[in-house]
Amino acid sequence: MARVTDPRPPLPEWILECYDRLCTQACRPDHGEDSVPLVDYEDATDILAADSELALEQRDVEYALTRLLERGYFYEVEDELRITSPDKHC
Template sequence: MWSNEPRSLPDWIEDAYQILVSEMPDQQTDFSHDQAQDLLLGAETFPDESADAEYAIERLLDSGWLYEVDGELRITDPEN
């Protein structure tokens, strides 16, 4: 069920979302889990452990900040 409640995640996971948003040319761009992980691990402000990147991606998916279509990730509209 959708809610108007603000979506809240730990700051470092929200930072991961901002990294992905800033690296994608538009929100309709599909990218793989591996590409998302590489983007996060390449960012100076993100922890450099692959387990942290995978955890952040999974939390973003679980919380609706990212969604998956045919095995590819997409960014949910940051305004919502």
């Protein structure tokens, strides 16, 4: 069977760095072994906006989160961002 590829261009490196930062936060050991890795949407915006290495403006943070949601890196439940494939990132 032929492999289906995504015709969209890959996400920019800075957006993938945002994803890595948020995965690190979502996969903290204090969340418990059985819990779904997640980060509150508001906390995610605060984490990314406060990261001095990323140096993002608020609009950049919102754009990055939108792109990550659209591409399926996260899915949103109420006001929480959950990692779609936690076994690959935690």
